[in-house]
Amino acid sequence: MIWIIGGTSEARELIDNIEDIEDFIITSATESERQFINSSKLVVGRMALDKMLQFIEDKNINLIIDLSHPYAKVVSKNAKEASKTKNIKYIRYIRCKTNIPSWAVYLKDYSECISYLRTISGNVFFTTGSKNIGDFEKVRGKNRFVYRILPALESIEECKKYNIHMKDIVAILGPFSKEFNKAMFREYTADYVVMKDSGKKGGVLERIEACKELGITPVVIGRYEEEGIESLEEIERFIRNYNMKGE
Template structure:
């Protein structure tokens, strides 16, 4: 069974590992290419876009794709919409592998916002030390608030994405450790954390560390994604879905 995995998440990596070496599946992992040095995975991998809905649908037809797993980032709304439309066009079954969002726990001091622009406004006018963990592509809106000092953590170098006077850039990638996150926030004198509600365990330690330190967390809500598709919350559940689909294949 020829499978296309739209990746970029730990769930996609876990699914690739589960499917590797199986004779009944032939998976292909597709990555957007935003990270220059992605971790190697044990299945064939392609890098780059498809050219919109029509390009993706055409790719599925040419490659004889029999099922698609959308395991993209929770904030990759455009890709998820394209996948849903392309699968409908090509008549290929689609499963959305979506990790649950984080939910506030006792002691959390969350400020819920719906956009990066609203997150910038929520920082206020008084200068603060901000731990900014929203990804390199989401940094430009924060240039509108240059009075703050930004501790920015990204996988890739930020370049000129945040042209403000006081920026401390850290390059690192998940998974992270709660004790290390707490030590980092204390050492840098962080006043507030800004993050997306990505969900998952790999980056949750910053949420737990902020709670332990009594810090506010400005948390950006997820964008809407197509709801009329099959969903799973784990790589194991995605494999079960594929096995059921494969069992129906003549």
């Protein structure tokens, strides 16, 4: 059985392309993924390392294809560890990093971003989702922080947890064009826009271009280096060859 770790648009695209293959299962951390993947093969739920090991055992997994989000570091780390423990093959799909212009503020990780936010003043528009709201709120001070999140229950609950005002929540599903980003950043009079380097699929270029045209400072949180395959077509070919060989 092939285990595909999902949570990205590439995972959804891959599932659409391999509908004819029976011997796979896909997992996602959140219920919202059911709106994008209409498949009986989808299993929803967060898994720490121990649950991954049990999942591999229960489902007789012999190959892991990791298409989790570029910033889901713990998921990939645990999946790699599980593959080593169970002595099964692990393949990681990676999005190409973006060529960030020199005029943008580029920070290597969330820790550097937090430190940077302590030094600025003004309106900050976050496009990083809901996961790190708690960390950002600790350094908000007198600034206005606006969070663009997915219109999913778990995202709204995270905002409620940290008492984010409704006027500072933008719950909407992307991807967004440059013009749409411009309209939104302008509406909230953003001085800074915080984003992840989520690659072309993640719409980072549209955000940076919108910032440039509006004179806004883009703050890009970098991601760690990892090895893997950058072509979704190559991933699909590998799965099909693997499936034909019956390994």
